[in-house]
Amino acid sequence: MTELCAIALGSNLSSEIGDSQKIVQAAIAQLANHPEIEVVKVSRWYRTKAITLPNSAPQPDYINGCAILRTLLTPLQLLHALFYVEQFFGRERRERWGARTLDLDLLLYGDLQIDTPELVLPHPRMSDRAFVLLPLAEIAADWIHPVKGQTISELSQNPPDLDLSYPIALDAKEIVLI
Ligand SMILES: Nc1ncnc2c1ncn2[C@@H]1O[C@H](COP(=O)(O)OP(=O)(O)OP(=O)(O)O)[C@@H](O)[C@H]1O
C-alpha cells in the first residue's frame, strides 16, 4: 500500500555538483528516479539563517524546502533511501547541527507515530522550525500533525524563528514575500 510522506531538505555547503540550490534540486531529481518513490509536490526554496547550537561557530545560510512523496517503502526503508541520497551528495556525519551539503529529514509518514532509536515520527523538532513549517505549509497546509492535532497551516502561523527565513526565487518560480 502506498503512503504519503513529507520530507525536509536543507543544504549550507557546496559540493562538486554546485551550490546548495543545485544540490537540493538534484536531490529531488534523484528521489524522483527511485522506482518506489513518487515526488508529488515540491515547495519553493527558502534562504534561511543557520540555527546553530549555543556557542558554536557561525555557519553559511541554508537553502531549505520540503517535498511530499508517495511511496511503497516502509518508514525505515524510506529513511535508508534518504540516507543514501545524503551520502551520494557528499554528506559527512560529523557533528550535530554541523554544516552539511545535504540534510534530508523524514517529517511525516501518513499519521504514523513511532519512537525508536533510529527513527522518530513525526520528526520531533519539525514544529519548532520555521525553515520546515513555512515551506511545508505551501504543499501540505491541511495535513494534521499527528501529535499536536493542529494542521501544518496552523502550526506555521506563528513559527518561533520566522524572522530568520525569507523566500528566494529559484528557476522560474514566483517570489512571494511573506
Ligand atoms: N524522522 C527522522 N528523520 C531523519 N532522521 C531521524 C528521524 N528520526 C530519527 N532520526 C535519526 O537521527 C539521526 C541524526 O540525524 P541527522 O544527522 O540528520 O541530525 P541533524 O540533522 O544533525 O539534527 P536534527 O535531527 O535536529 O535535524 C539519524 O541517524 C536518524 O537515525
Ligand SMILES: Nc1nc2c(c(=O)[nH]1)N=C(CO)CN2
Ligand atoms: N536554517 C537552518 N538551520 C539549521 C538547519 C536547517 O536545515 N536550516 N538544520 C539543522 C540540523 O538539521 C540545524 N540548523
